[in-house]
Amino acid sequence: MAFxxxxxxxxxxxxxxAPSYGLFIDGEFRxxxxxxxFKTVSPSTEEVLSEVAQASAEDVDAAVKAARKAFEKWSALxxxxxxxxxxxxxxxxxxxSRELAVLETLDNGKPIKETRDADLPLVAAHFFYYAGWADxxxxxxxxxxxxxxxxxxxxxxxxxxxxxxxxxxxxxLAAGNTVVLKPAETTPLSALFFADICRQAGLPKGVVNILxxxxxxxxxxxxxxxxxxxxxxxxxxxxxxxxxxxAGTDKRLTLELGGKGANIVFDDAPIDQAVEGIVNxxxxxxxxxxxxxxxxxxxESIQDELLDAxxxxxxxxxxxxxxxxxxxxxxxxxxxxxxxxxxxxxxxxAEGAERWAPACELPGAGYWFAPTLFTNVTxxxxxxxxxxxxxxxxxxxFRTPAEAVAKANNSQYGLxxxxxxxxxxxxxxxxxxxxxxxxxANTFNKFDPTSPFGGFKxxxxxxxxxxxxxxxxxxx
Amino acid sequence: MxxxxxxxxxxxxxxxxxxxxxxxxxxxxxxxxxGKWLANAPLSSRKDARDAVVAARKAFGGWSGAxxxxxxxxxxxxxxxxEGRREQFVAEVAEAEGLSKSKAAAQVDxxxxxxxxxxxxxxxxxxxxxxxxxxxxxxxxxxSPAPTGVVAVVAPQESSLLGLVSVIAPVIAGGNTVLxxxxxxAPLPALSLGEVLATSDVPGGVVNILxxxxxxxxxxxxxxxxxxxxxxxxxxxxxxxxxEVAAADNLKRVVRPQAVDWAADPGTxxxxxxxxxxxxxxxxxxxxxxxxxx
Numbered sequence: 001m002a003f004x005x006x007x008x009x010x011x012x013x014x015x016x017x018a019p020s021y022g023l024f025i026d027g028e029f030r031x032x033x034x035x036x037x038f039k040t041v042s043p044s045t046e047e048v049l050s051e052v053a054q055a056s057a058e059d060v061d062a063a064v065k066a067a068r069k070a071f072e073k074w075s076a077l078x079x080x081x082x083x084x085x086x087x088x089x090x091x092x093x094x095x096x097s098r099e100l101a102v103l104e105t106l107d108n109g110k111p112i113k114e115t116r117d118a119d120l121p122l123v124a125a126h127f128f129y130y131a132g133w134a135d136x137x138x139x140x141x142x143x144x145x146x147x148x149x150x151x152x153x154x155x156x157x158x159x160x161x162x163x164x165x166x167x168x169x170x171x172x173l174a175a176g177n178t179v180v181l182k183p184a185e186t187t188p189l190s191a192l193f194f195a196d197i198c199r200q201a202g203l204p205k206g207v208v209n210i211l212x213x214x215x216x217x218x219x220x221x222x223x224x225x226x227x228x229x230x231x232x233x234x235x236x237x238x239x240x241x242x243x244x245x246x247a248g249t250d251k252r253l254t255l256e257l258g259g260k261g262a263n264i265v266f267d268d269a270p271i272d273q274a275v276e277g278i279v280n281x282x283x284x285x286x287x288x289x290x291x292x293x294x295x296x297x298x299x300e301s302i303q304d305e306l307l308d309a310x311x312x313x314x315x316x317x318x319x320x321x322x323x324x325x326x327x328x329x330x331x332x333x334x335x336x337x338x339x340x341x342x343x344x345x346x347x348x349x350a351e352g353a354e355r356w357a358p359a360c361e362l363p364g365a366g367y368w369f370a371p372t373l374f375t376n377v378t379x380x381x382x383x384x385x386x387x388x389x390x391x392x393x394x395x396x397x398f399r400t401p402a403e404a405v406a407k408a409n410n411s412q413y414g415l416x417x418x419x420x421x422x423x424x425x426x427x428x429x430x431x432x433x434x435x436x437x438x439x440x441a442n443t444f445n446k447f448d449p450t451s452p453f454g455g456f457k458x459x460x461x462x463x464x465x466x467x468x469x470x471x472x473x474x475x476x
Numbered sequence: 477m478x479x480x481x482x483x484x485x486x487x488x489x490x491x492x493x494x495x496x497x498x499x500x501x502x503x504x505x506x507x508x509x510x511g512k513w514l515a516n517a518p519l520s521s522r523k524d525a526r527d528a529v530v531a532a533r534k535a536f537g538g539w540s541g542a543x544x545x546x547x548x549x550x551x552x553x554x555x556x557x558x559e560g561r562r563e564q565f566v567a568e569v570a571e572a573e574g575l576s577k578s579k580a581a582a583q584v585d586x587x588x589x590x591x592x593x594x595x596x597x598x599x600x601x602x603x604x605x606x607x608x609x610x611x612x613x614x615x616x617x618x619x620s621p622a623p624t625g626v627v628a629v630v631a632p633q634e635s636s637l638l639g640l641v642s643v644i645a646p647v648i649a650g651g652n653t654v655l656x657x658x659x660x661x662a663p664l665p666a667l668s669l670g671e672v673l674a675t676s677d678v679p680g681g682v683v684n685i686l687x688x689x690x691x692x693x694x695x696x697x698x699x700x701x702x703x704x705x706x707x708x709x710x711x712x713x714x715x716x717x718x719x720e721v722a723a724a725d726n727l728k729r730v731v732r733p734q735a736v737d738w739a740a741d742p743g744t745x746x747x748x749x750x751x752x753x754x755x756x757x758x759x760x761x762x763x764x765x766x767x768x769x770x
Contacts, residue, residue: 248717
């Protein structure tokens with residue numbers, strides 16, 4: 001039976017969004033050089049939240065110059081002083097975490113229980129973790145006195161706006177670099193609030209510069225001659241374009257791109273736990289996760305039992321107002337993304353896979369897609385090969401562990417994978433053979449600042465998190 | 477004693493553990509620094525390069541799955557075999573690079589020692605760059621290096637043996653398989669190294685050696701969808717840029733050309749450049765607060 005829930009919305013009063021925001025360059029907010037602006041909307045209601053500046057090539061140049069100027073002093077600071085700035089930032093994020101969680105939910109559309117319990121705690125933890133590295137770089141295994149690279153140009157996606165900012169800025173600053181960061185076009189607000197946190201923390205001007213804008217701003221940033229390093233998280237197509245842009249230069253590059261993670265369930269797996277892991281793997285953040293477990297590989301002997309349990313569980317997912325504390329699945333981030341998900345799901349049907357979604361009422365305004373699964377999927381189907389970046393699960397089956405590994409690895413991507421089995425030796429053997437940067441065994445979608453994250457193959461290169469994450473920002 | 481007519485060696489490629497000629501039937505003249513003819517070397521084609529990729533991919537599963545100790549012993553065996561042929565390589569390197577015998581000997585000795593250096597790394601790099609991660613939750617979490625896959629290398633142009641060994645040994649030490657395009661003007665030491673590798677228990681296909689023009693062969697390797705990484709050590713700036721652009725198509729890992737003193741301590745950079753970090757999580761469960769306090 002289904003329980004009725006009374007609405008339990010988180011209060012919006014905790015966050016005060018200004019009607020417009022400028023670019024954060026050299027410690028000050030300023031308008032775009034050509035005065036251009038664009039609107040950011042709440043994906044769950046299509047309400048305009050604010051108007052932000054569209055940075056021009058001239059603004060990119062100003063930001064890079066500010067970062068260059070700040071680099072000299074920032075890199076010369078004792079590591080222990082840089083550490084204290086980062087610890088301050090971590091603490092202020094903790095203090096303001098509810099405000100930032102609500103803001104993120106408004107701008108991104110993801111459920112408040114995720115921004116509150118996952119995004120924000122991880123953001124603060126990431127700054128706290130890398131703060132501690134700033135005065136210990138000589139002990140990190142990169143030589144006795146590793147040097148920063150200089151100015152880092154960083155471009156981040158809309159799926160975890162503030163968390164991706166933390167993954168980029170925390171290690172860069174700890175290592176002594178200065179940064180120019182461009183948040184995604186559809187989710188600029190939390191990065192602008194972060195600029196205010198930098199001011200509260202007393203961070204020297206120019207160390208962090210935030211440029212809002214679209215793809216042209218990003219292209220101007222990664223192509224700028226004055227930067228020493230590019231860090232990008234986003235689509236594989238754009239990542240390849242950036243790699244071409246940087247060919248023949250001395251600029252360093254790290255890329256964290258797409259994925260088509262296989263979640264492998266063996267016949268001895270604890271079914272209820274596996275179902276929770278599958279749901280978390282593909283419906284967390286509406287499936288808009290590069291490491292999502294978007295391909296379910298289930299051992300043939302338990303396929304019917306598992307799918308029955310999975311469908312039952314999917315029927316209990318609450319889709320709706322992201323600010324409601326009981327919401328499991330929120331809004332898709334943009335109309336554009338919704339169109340992409342819709343087109344790929346339609347291709348699944350057109351190619352002969354069988355579509356299923358629980359009965360669920362979707363709100364009238366905003367961008368919504370019901371949790372969906374496809375059976376009768378073959379490895380040649382687009383929904384088994386292409387990253388959908390939405391709440392759509394493709395189910396394939398296998399008979400032997402070797403077949404599971406072969407199917408899991410049959411992808412241009414290699415970011416994540418899941419293994420569900422009670423047998424330790426099988427888990428370790430399969431984990432060893434999987435060509436993926438992160439393997440979750442009997443769990444899924446776990447993140448931690450100490451744990452390196454990043455892909456094999458076309459999922460990109462370089463690692464974020466842990467000691468490994470420092471390498472991306474040191475001249476080694 | 478009358479002058480005996482010597483037996484010339486037919487220099488051949490080393491692909492998949494065998495010694496084929498170029499499928500194209502082409503050769504080119506290799507001369508010493510004064511222009512004296514030394515031999516005809518195979519002028520490899522793009523098809524030879526593709527065959528080498530197939531051989532390298534076929535060998536990857538076995539080589540990457542071999543124990544680190546086993547790989548270390550095999551790399552050490554290469555040093556042993558090279559030491560046994562030291563005089564031959566001294567003569568070849570002297571002719572190839574226009575060096576005195578003593579200077580050529582120093583190159584060969586350093587090349588032998590480089591195999592020993594990397595032989596020792598195979599079972600140590602995992603602990604140096606990997607480890608457990610203290611995540612904030614009830615999980616066992618461990619990061620380990622894993623080989624990237626098939627690596628294609630443009631060998632250094634000037635250092636025909638030491639430079640070559642310095643770029644291929646770290647690739648295979650990490651569990652990758654490699655195909656290398658030898659120095660264009662001085663390929664003979666590289667082709668002879670194939671004979672050493674063939675008698676060192678290196679499984680066929682783990683190292684594949686081509687001679688010819690990198691500018692002709694390498695663009696198709698840089699664009700090859702079954703090559704995971706490229707090392708452009710011996711490419712000039714213009715070629716390197718074009719190759720890096722082509723490599724972006726499947727996001728190969730790229731080591732750009734840079735000035736390297738091949739005689740210096742090589743460090744671990746070329747080893748880690750072709751290693752991926754894999755992180756595995758597993759719940760730990762809990763025995764509760766009543767565990768041992770002693």
